[in-house]
Amino acid sequence: MKGRIPIRIANKRAYIWDVDDLDKVRSEHHICGLLVGTLPHLSQQNVFLGLPAQLTPEEATLLVEKEYAVFVDDTNAYPEPSLSQFQQWNAEQKRYIEHQRAALESENVKSSEVAQLVVSEEAVRKRKERELRRQQKALELRRLQEVEGDGAVHAILSQPIPTPSADVQALFSDLRPTTSSAPAQYNICIAASSSSLEWYSPESCSYSTIDAARTAGIWDFPSNLQDRARYGVFKDLWEQGYFLGGGIRFGGDYLVYPGDPLRYHSHFCATVIESPTHTIRPMEIVAHGRLGTATKKTHLFCGWDDEKKTVSYVSIEWAGFG
C-alpha cells in the first residue's frame, strides 16, 4: 500500500486532495478528474475551481484496480485523540495565539502612526470650528426654550448635551497604543487539510481492492449491469491509451481524447450499450451520427458483452450523401 495515491472517500464519492497526487494521476495514469473545490467565502463562484478533484466512479475504480491508488475511508480516519495528543495540540494552539498577540501589538504601533498622519492639522482645525458652531447653536436653542417656557422641551434640552470633543478624544484614545488594554482578540485558523493532525490514521481504514472497500461499505461501483458496462468500456478505452472525459456536451457517455484534453480535441463521442441485444433505434444513429460529423467527431457505439467481458465498437459517420 506504500506509495499508492490516497483517494479519499466521502459519501461514496472519490476525491483527490493533494495537488501532487492529481498531477501524477493525470500525467502518468491519464486520469483527469474534475476540480470541484471553491472558496469558503465565495462558494457561488465556479469559474476558477481548485482542490479537491472529484473522480468519476470509473476513474476511481480503475486507479484502485490497477494498484495505483487506495481508497481511504476519510470519515473514520480521525479517531478520538489521546490525552497527550490533545494536550500537545492545545499547547500548539496557545503558542499560535501568543504569536498572533505579539504580531498584533507591533502592528498597533504602526496603525496609530498612520492615524496621526491622516488627521492633519487642517482637519483638526476644521473639526474644532464645527464643534464650536454646534455648541453655540445648542446654547441659542436652550435660551429660546427658556424664553418660551415650554416645560417638556425644556426638560429634554436641559440635559447635558454630549460634547463632540469628548467623542473625538475617545476615538483617538482607541487608536493610541496602550499596553495595558491590548486587544484580547485572535484568529482561529482551521487548516484546509487536516491530514497533519497527530491522530489522523488513514492506514487503519485504507482499502487496496474494490472488494474490500465494498465489504467495508464505502464503495459500491460497479453495482449493476449498467455500471459494469460503463466501467468495461471505460477501462477498455483507457487501456488503449485514450483519455476520457464526460460526454454530456455531445450527448454521449464519454468523450474520447487521443491525449491530454488540454492539448487535444476529442476524436470520438462514445455511447455505452449494455448488451449485444440492447435496443438501438435508427433515430439514435441519425442523431449521434449527424452531430458527430458536424463537430468533426466519429460517434462510437461501445457494446458491452457481460458474459465475455469484452467490448465491441461500431463507428458512425454521416455517409456524405442522401
Added chain:
Amino acid sequence: MLEIHPSYPALASLIEKYPAHRGSLFQTYNDILLAQQWRDVQVIDLGDCRRGALRGKRPKTATDPESLLHVIPCSLAESISMAWIQNVFSALDNPHSVYLAVVSDDSSIVYYKLSPGIVKPSI
C-alpha cells in the same frame, strides 16, 4: 401497385421472401439507383439477417468510384442492436464499412456509414 413499378422485377424475389422489409428495400433501391446514380447495383440476400441489401459503385465522378459498397435498408421504426449490426457485417464477409439507409414513412432516406472498430473521423 409495387408490382407494376419498373424496379419490381429486380426486387421481386426478396420482396416475396422478406415482405416486412419490402418498403425500405424498394425505396432504398430506387434512391440509390436513380437519385444517387450508383452503378452496377445488385440486390443481395443477407441470409441470417432475414432481409435484402444492395451492392454497387458510386458514380464515376465520385472519389474512389470503383470500390464496391454495401447499403443496408432499414425502417426508422425498426429496433436494431449491436448483435444485429455484427450479423450484417458477418453476412457481407466483414467489409471495412457499410451504409445504413434509414427510411422514414414519407420515403425520405438518410445514409449513415457504419464501420467496425474505432475509426477516426475523416477530415
